[in-house]
Amino acid sequence: MKNFEHVQFSNESIGQTEIRRSIINNAALFLAMFFIFSIPWGNAVWDGLTRIFGFVAIGFTGLALITHGTRSKLNIFHLFVALFGAWLMLSLMWSPDLVWGKKLLTTTTQLLIIAYLITLILDTKFKMLQMYQSYVLGNLVGSGIIIYNYLNGIQSIYYQRYAIPTLDIDGQSIMLTLALPMAAYLATQFKSKIFKIINILAIPTIMFAVFLTGTRTASIVAIIGIAYWLFTYRNSSFRIKSTFVVLFAISIIAVLTFTPKMSIDRILSSGESISSGTLNNRTVIWAASIEQWKQAPLVGNGIGSLGYVLSTKHVEYDSAHNTYIHILTENGIIGLSIYLMMIFSIIYYSLHTPLPEKAFLISLLMIILVSQITQHTHFHKETWFALTMLAIHAHLESKRA
Numbered sequence: 001m002k003n004f005e006h007v008q009f010s011n012e013s014i015g016q017t018e019i020r021r022s023i024i025n026n027a028a029l030f031l032a033m034f035f036i037f038s039i040p041w042g043n044a045v046w047d048g049l050t051r052i053f054g055f056v057a058i059g060f061t062g063l064a065l066i067t068h069g070t071r072s073k074l075n076i077f078h079l080f081v082a083l084f085g086a087w088l089m090l091s092l093m094w095s096p097d098l099v100w101g102k103k104l105l106t107t108t109t110q111l112l113i114i115a116y117l118i119t120l121i122l123d124t125k126f127k128m129l130q131m132y133q134s135y136v137l138g139n140l141v142g143s144g145i146i147i148y149n150y151l152n153g154i155q156s157i158y159y160q161r162y163a164i165p166t167l168d169i170d171g172q173s174i175m176l177t178l179a180l181p182m183a184a185y186l187a188t189q190f191k192s193k194i195f196k197i198i199n200i201l202a203i204p205t206i207m208f209a210v211f212l213t214g215t216r217t218a219s220i221v222a223i224i225g226i227a228y229w230l231f232t233y234r235n236s237s238f239r240i241k242s243t244f245v246v247l248f249a250i251s252i253i254a255v256l257t258f259t260p261k262m263s264i265d266r267i268l269s270s271g272e273s274i275s276s277g278t279l280n281n282r283t284v285i286w287a288a289s290i291e292q293w294k295q296a297p298l299v300g301n302g303i304g305s306l307g308y309v310l311s312t313k314h315v316e317y318d319s320a321h322n323t324y325i326h327i328l329t330e331n332g333i334i335g336l337s338i339y340l341m342m343i344f345s346i347i348y349y350s351l352h353t354p355l356p357e358k359a360f361l362i363s364l365l366m367i368i369l370v371s372q373i374t375q376h377t378h379f380h381k382e383t384w385f386a387l388t389m390l391a392i393h394a395h396l397e398s399k400r401a
Contacts, residue, residue, distance in 0.1 A: 095302025
């Protein structure tokens with residue numbers, strides 16, 4: 001009898017423990033989703049709000065890890081994330097700008113921690129879809145703010161370009177384009193008609209916001225997201241395809257009709273800027289950055305050093321406007337190699353997934369890779385979110401395949 005009571009008491013204790021763990025785990029997931037949801041618009045409400053949400057999400061996710069552990073398995077991507085972080089930390093030793101270097105290292109460390117913690121709480125595909133949806137909804141809110149500013153004539157510091165004032169306009173436009181393939185993918189995954197409609201309508205809405213920013217790089221890489229959206233209809237009936245073509249044409253006409261002429265002209269000047277211009281002085285920055293990289297080709301000049309070393313050549317920029325050149329100059333061949341190995345690990349897993357998943361994963365990754373030719377987004381929250389999601393998603397689907 002005593003043994004029976006002991007077993008019953010033990011079972012009740014285990015049950016209560018599991019309930020507590022489940023509550024903590026669900027809270028960590030919800031807070032992580034809210035953090036991702038806030039990235040595109042949070043700082044418009046209050047500068048630093050997104051950072052606060054991030055710290056709270058990290059705290060609860062860490063608590064979930066301590067109390068519950070994880071069913072998720074880290075993959076080779078996370079090894080290179082750790083190596084990248086370690087190399088950035090080491091490179092601070094020879095950086096000529098310790099103040100800026102420490103600030104960047106702190107930011108990067110937080111992003112790398114988030115990459116691990118997101119992985120630890122996403123152990124099912126449904127949770128992954130929820131995380132993607134949070135990002136899409138966040139960009140719908142961000143798009144709404146941009147459209148509101150446009151309707152009320154609130155321009156950014158750049159003439160006839162519209163954005164959330166507290167965010168870098170070029171970085172924000174790339175943030176928006178990442179949501180395009182996510183919305184198209186989610187429209188094929190959810191059975192709920194409401195979510196299908198929300199995600200389908202999100203695409204022209206976000207695309208309109210991209211055009212309002214007048215950012216050439218974002219407009220170019222957005223084509224990748226739209227192409228993937230078209231791909232998702234490849235097996236649809238003729239009636240659905242015809243309906244889609246009509247709606248797509250209407251959306252394009254509406255976007256082009258209501259977008260300011262200055263933004264359209266700027267976007268359409270992309271070809272001329274590439275063939276005969278300096279890409280807004282980017283080629284000048286690239287050349288100067290490469291010259292400074294040659295001073296320390298293997299290890300680079302140290303984290304946060306770019307602005308300092310360029311100033312010695314009278315080039316007053318603190319970023320290379322190219323992720324790969326930026327990493328190369330600051331962190332050398334070693335740093336860039338580690339970063340590229342992270343990318344290759346995602347490609348490796350993606351190539352071992354079924355075609356529908358592969359098309360989505362490669363589309364989202366291509367937006368990141370192409371945009372980084374003219375943008376330095378390797379210190380941005382949305383970039384590390386997208387890379388982490390790609391790594392989790394590709395690894396999970398490759399194991400299923």
